Amino acid sequence: MTEEIILAGFGGQGMMLLGKLLAQAAMGEGKYVTFFPSYGTEVRGGTAVYHLIISSEEIFSPLIEAADTLIVMNEPSYQKYKEMVKPDGLLVMNSSMVKTNPLPGIKTHKVPATEIASKLGNVLVSNIVMLGAYLALKNLFPVKLMLDQLQALLEGKRGNLFAINKQALESGVQVITSVEK
Amino acid sequence: MEKVREMLTGNSSAAWGVRLAEVDYLPSYPITPQTEVIETLSKWVNEGLMDATFVTLDSEHSMITAAGAASATGVRTFTATSSQGLLFGFEMLYTVAGWRVPLVMLNVSRGLSSPITLEPDHNDVLAARDSGFLQIHCETCQEALDSILMAYRLAEDERVLLPVLVNIDGFHLSFTREPVEIPDVETVRRFLPPYRPKHAFFKASQPMSQGVAVLGGAVYSYFKYQMHLAALNSLDVYKTVAQEFYEIFGRSYPVIEGYMAEDADYLLIMTNSFSTTGKAAIKRARDKGIKAGMLRLRLIRPFPELDIQNAVKQAKAVAVFDQNISIGKGGILYSEIAGALYHEKARPLLLSFIGGLGGKPVSASEFEFIIESMIHAAETGKVPGRQLLYTEDEWSEINRLKGMAGKQ
Numbered sequence: 001m002t003e004e005i006i007l008a009g010f011g012g013q014g015m016m017l018l019g020k021l022l023a024q025a026a027m028g029e030g031k032y033v034t035f036f037p038s039y040g041t042e043v044r045g046g047t048a049v050y051h052l053i054i055s056s057e058e059i060f061s062p063l064i065e066a067a068d069t070l071i072v073m074n075e076p077s078y079q080k081y082k083e084m085v086k087p088d089g090l091l092v093m094n095s096s097m098v099k100t101n102p103l104p105g106i107k108t109h110k111v112p113a114t115e116i117a118s119k120l121g122n123v124l125v126s127n128i129v130m131l132g133a134y135l136a137l138k139n140l141f142p143v144k145l146m147l148d149q150l151q152a153l154l155e156g157k158r159g160n161l162f163a164i165n166k167q168a169l170e171s172g173v174q175v176i177t178s179v180e181k
Numbered sequence: 182m183e184k185v186r187e188m189l190t191g192n193s194s195a196a197w198g199v200r201l202a203e204v205d206y207l208p209s210y211p212i213t214p215q216t217e218v219i220e221t222l223s224k225w226v227n228e229g230l231m232d233a234t235f236v237t238l239d240s241e242h243s244m245i246t247a248a249g250a251a252s253a254t255g256v257r258t259f260t261a262t263s264s265q266g267l268l269f270g271f272e273m274l275y276t277v278a279g280w281r282v283p284l285v286m287l288n289v290s291r292g293l294s295s296p297i298t299l300e301p302d303h304n305d306v307l308a309a310r311d312s313g314f315l316q317i318h319c320e321t322c323q324e325a326l327d328s329i330l331m332a333y334r335l336a337e338d339e340r341v342l343l344p345v346l347v348n349i350d351g352f353h354l355s356f357t358r359e360p361v362e363i364p365d366v367e368t369v370r371r372f373l374p375p376y377r378p379k380h381a382f383f384k385a386s387q388p389m390s391q392g393v394a395v396l397g398g399a400v401y402s403y404f405k406y407q408m409h410l411a412a413l414n415s416l417d418v419y420k421t422v423a424q425e426f427y428e429i430f431g432r433s434y435p436v437i438e439g440y441m442a443e444d445a446d447y448l449l450i451m452t453n454s455f456s457t458t459g460k461a462a463i464k465r466a467r468d469k470g471i472k473a474g475m476l477r478l479r480l481i482r483p484f485p486e487l488d489i490q491n492a493v494k495q496a497k498a499v500a501v502f503d504q505n506i507s508i509g510k511g512g513i514l515y516s517e518i519a520g521a522l523y524h525e526k527a528r529p530l531l532l533s534f535i536g537g538l539g540g541k542p543v544s545a546s547e548f549e550f551i552i553e554s555m556i557h558a559a560e561t562g563k564v565p566g567r568q569l570l571y572t573e574d575e576w577s578e579i580n581r582l583k584g585m586a587g588k589q
Contacts, residue, residue, distance in 0.1 A: 024188055
């Protein structure tokens with residue numbers, strides 16, 4: 001099993017955290033994992049992109065040439081990285097901010113993450129909505145494990161943020177499962 | 182031994198090495214992509230997790246001076262820099278090495294200006310290859326931590342007493358997260374006991390002069406050659422240290438890491454983290470039935486000539502991948518390896534490729550091209566000229582940019 005994921009969005013949309021949560025889970029489960037950030041010289045408003053590889057075998061390079069999954073948070077990221085997903089790959093897009101019609105042939109899931117997060121009361125959890133959707137699509141890790149990690153991460157002063165993160169994660173799962181039904 | 186694993190960047194993994202080495206003094210100066218190292222260390226010092234003195238100097242020149250001077254008083258010292266910073270402190274590299282002090286310094290490789298960039302190649306660290314600093318080049322985050330520990334053992338050995346430079350690639354290793362095993366401090370102490378200098382220390386009852394002037398070349402030559410002999414000695418010392426490291430921690434770091442190299446007809450030689458992409462290409466070639474392999478050079482100084490001669494003996498062709506360019510000459514490692522093989526009776530064909538300058542990614546197709554070139558050379562007996570690796574897409578992008586600049 002090898003899953004190569006490219007995560008991209010504006011700096012600040014939480015792709016780093018999303019990747020770290022998945023990487024942490026993978027490490028905890030005894031899988032091989034690498035997490036490589038790559039960014040331009042933009043300080044603000046630039047595209048931040050992360051290469052995450054999870055595998056049951058040893059990983060050679062942290063760089064991805066063709067991704068199994070592309071998770072994009074905004075239009076510029078989509079335009080910049082759409083060619084990097086494999087022809088039989090998976091595209092998960094934040095449809096609140098990516099308006100272009102997806103590539104023909106690529107399995108695409110539209111998740112209105114910004115909208116859902118705003119409705120929940122904090123736009124910052126849009127990345128966690130995407131995480132929920134991804135978990136539901138690929139089933140690599142149980143939702144419970146992610147919730148435990150989030151709880152551990154938010155322990156202490158930020159403990160009150162756990163509830164909204166939980167809602168966000170569940171909403172993301174819901175987006176996928178409701179379509180499947 | 183209690184095993185702790187964390188997802189760490191190359192930078193924070195190196196910082197862990199420094200923490201576990203129980204370093205006393207940390208003269209520092211920030212520079213991308215190294216800054217995370219000193220940020221991490223300063224945080225630990227501030228929180229009382231490290232019993233060390235952290236000082237920010239006014240430049241890398243002052244920083245390396247302070248580091249070398251502190252080492253000469255007998256305290257364990259660490260410093261870190263990158264690229265322009267290494268060059269700004271360059272004068273002091275030779276000076277500190279001549280003091281014969283066991284300083285360990287991390288360089289986080291980054292291409293040199295100009296044009297200015299932030300991403301890695303090895304012109305910075307290789308510029309320091311003649312200075313007297315020994316050089317260990319790393320491939321993975323775990324190796325960054327482990328190499329810091331090994332570097333102190335090597336530097337502090339009575340047969341060596343030379344500073345050591347540990348190198349990691351900027352961005353590709355410095356900011357990549359991988360699971361890293363963090364050993365406990367008790368186990369590390371077994372491997373790396375506290376430093377007790379016999380030759381250079383600060384003690385009021387035993388005053389000494391260090392770094393004195395020598396006019397007339399005879400004494401100067403003697404000292405310089407002593408450094409050279411110590412560096413040559415360090416190769417055997419390194420092997421002992423690596424063996425002991427393996428026995429305690431279970432991780433093996435030979436002078437040259439061979440990957441599918443033993444029966445290989447075609448050998449690719451690389452250093453640092455881009456070798457991971459190279460290994461993937463070697464694996465794919467093997468799957469196609471091509472007997473390809475890789476040698477990753479970990480020690481650059483001392484230069485392991487004999488190990489290289491032995492490792493390439495059975496190969497038909499060898500390609501040296503240089504992530505550097507000596508302007509007016511070509512790849513630095515190619516020249517050094519060619520020099521090491523000159524007197525060998527059965528030497529393989531030797532090809533030179535330059536790639537990954539300024540962090541340019543090296544694609545699977547570029548590695549395939551290298552392997553095909555080796556096969557072709559072995560079949561025809563003709564060695565192609567030195568080549569800069571470039572893909573068609575990259576070239577069309579250059580032409581687009583030239584068009585924008587009106588230089589088509």
